[in-house]
Amino acid sequence: MTAIDAGSTVRLETATADAPKRRGLLFWVIRYLPAEIVGTAAMIVAGLAVTAWTDVPALIALAAIVGESLGFYAVLAITIYAEQSAVSANGRNAVVRTFMLLVAEFGPAELLDTLLVRPAALTLGVWLIPDPVWGLLAGKVVADIIFYAVAAGSFMITAKTGLRERRAKEQDS
Template sequence: MTAIEQGASAGDVTEADAVQSRTRGIVFWIVRYLPAEIVGTAAMILAGIAVTIWTDSPAVIALAALLGEIVGFYTVLAVTIYAEQLQVTPAWRTAIARTGLLLLAEFGVAEVLDTVLIRPAALMLGIWLLPDPVWGLLAGKVAADIVFYSIAAGAFTLTVKAGLRDGHRSEERVG
């Protein structure tokens, strides 16, 4: 355990401890979200390209891509969070309920803003600016993901601090 994780004062924390803590944080986010991102991106591209058979409308392509990404992304995350919650409670019904609650707590606000405003605009802009729809979808996705993860990471941190992830309320841990 690093000095940061042990709650050492700022004067006790070395630069090496800070770098190690940041590295662990980055690895955690990559392990947590990369599988969902891969599946979501593949589903986005497949859905977006599939509708180009019928239309070249950036709005329709963006909508199909958006729906494909949502289904792919949240399918993987639902399985991931459900597996985490089975460690907290062996009752599968409770684990399913907690999974839904945690998905809503972690992604609810980010997803509403993302789905209604940010991602459709970013995907349409990418398709409009770049002649190849695949590159346009990918460029729009990256731009939207930056905003999405800024919001979702903050919400995830709040669910951890509130004790929602481990089945305990934060007051119970304080002392």
């Protein structure tokens, strides 16, 4: 390794070590946008599908919540598994770490969101806005603001405590 290569390696290692401290808007967009797109599409499809059987805002909101959750977490499970497969000794450990990190990052936000904020916001949106698509989208925006405030805080805690980057050796002992 040449002196230039060694210097590049040190800078790269330093940049990687500092990465959890510097989370700009681009990081959050790249991290959550694919899950948001799939989750929103699933929310609209599920919410509209239920309107074929009922026009009760609470039932439309419930179907939309289930659809959005399935789409959103399917994408995030794949994303986190890809991150964790690089720091896990085997596939089983990556799956366990993925589940643990999903719960750590989204558990507190999801409890507040699923039990209180999202049902109220989506129901209110469908009730106030006659078009169910626009009502669901309006409620989603309100709920997402609160959800991401809590989830981003949880992500930063898992990153600052080293929970995301621990090597498999540390986890297996």
